[in-house]
Amino acid sequence: MAKAKTAWVCNECGADYSRWQGQCKECKAWNSVTEIRLAKGQSGSARLQGYAGQVESKIETLESIELTDLPRFTSGLKEFDRVLGGGIVPGSAVLIGGSPGAGKSTVLLQTMCFLAQNMTVLYITGEESLQQVAMRADRLGLPKDQLKLLSETNVETICQLANTISPSVIVIDSIQVMHMPDVQSAPGSVSQVRESAAFLTRYAKQNNVAIFMVGHVTKDGSLAGPKVLEHCIDCSILLDGSSDSRYRTLRSHKNRFGAVNELGVFAMTEKGMKEVSNPSAIFLSRAEVPSSGSLVMVVWEGTRPLMVELQALADDSALGNPRRVAVGLEQNRLALLLAVLHRHAGLQLGDQDVFVNVVGGVKVSETAADLALLLALVSSFKNLILAQDLVVFGEVGLSGEIRPVPNGVERLKEAAKHGFKRAIIPKQNVPKGGIDGVEIIGVSQLVEAVEVI
DSSP, rough: OOOOOOEEEEEETEEEEESOSSSSTTOOBOEEEEEEESSSSSSSHHHHHHHHOOOOOOOOOTSSSSOOOOOOOOOOOOHHHHHHHHHTTOEEEEEEOOOOSOOOHHHHHHHHHHHHTTTTTEEEEEESOOHHHHHHHHHHHHOOOOOOOOOOOOOOHHHHHHHHOOOOEEEEEEEEGGOOTTSSSSSSSHOOOOHHHHHHHHHHHHTTEEEEEEEEEEETBBSSSHHHHHSSSSEEEEEEETOOOSSSEEEEEEEETSSSOOOEEEEEEETTTEEOHHHHHHHHHOSSSOOEEEEEEEEEETTTTEEEEEEHHHHHHHSOOOOHHHHHHHHHHHHHHHHHHHHHHHHOTTTEEEEEEETTOOOOOSGHHHHHHHHHHHHHTTTTOOTTTTEEOOOOTEEEESOSSSSSHHHHHHHHHOOOOOEEEEEOOOOOSOTTTEEEESSSBBHHHHHHO
């Protein structure tokens, strides 16, 4: 009988040690190093080869590899397909995270019930009972005759039972409750999550099965568990949405089969998640009475433009150190742009409290929002009401120059489609033929844009 091998692993960061340590040398956490059993008898990799069959490996040159298009199949939700890069790829491992109540299980149950009508789908529930899943499907009015359910948390047992029906798609809800028998730490620990995810990912590759793993998030919004979890999977997507909003955004942070930072928008209804095909219309619900400090900008999300409203407020500060608050934008970027506004446009906001907000809960990370942010601040500070049909985008440099941004023509076409008549954009982004129905004003310096408004 083979002797069981053990190791000491930190539950916080996953660092390995040959013996027990009171404090982890990597993450400095105390009492986080626990003993785990690495193998008992036959290793997990050998058992997995027994499930999937022996796979022969050979060395090939790059030129000899045959290039074929990725075989994809639709999930039934166009917004979900967009975030995945065009559809579900067989043999891929997808990690979907989100805060509690965001709708992870709901959107996956809807998708799996749709796919089960044409292929074999296995839904593994480790956190809920089979009755709870059935009650949700009944409440949402989903077809229940084809989807196969299993309540199990042992990863090896799941793979053995999956081989009996040869599914095309498997859902693991959730990876934090799965466990490997050979790993002695509790489910949800760094060791269990790492080993379980690696085992499932290898099973997906060897059996050409698409696996969706539901993951928990920490209080700062990042995926819980070891960082290696995001490295071993093919696609990492995050479902985000506040509890007081009916809209949910699905964004990809890693995708080996498509573009990253793709954005899909859903609305949570009584019948589950409904896709929003025109998200710009949601974020453009402006006030009936025009006010200063409000401006519409065009940001680029993945492979499509998205129009959002930006609001800015500059008010006299009663504090010695005025506040700078940015919601949906980077805080450091706001401080940088305020310095540029003072230096190159002559507007001193050092004694003003500055508040900036992107309407609708959208998080904007690209620099194309710089010009819109500064012009909204000028509008609020000078109490200027800007035209409702004005749209702005452009990057602002430290020397006050307006730099071009990618996909300028597509942004202008999206603005024209929503009825905007004027646009202030970088001069290098002005199209030669223009855009029908849109007056385009190209600027090269920040002071020119301020003079225009």
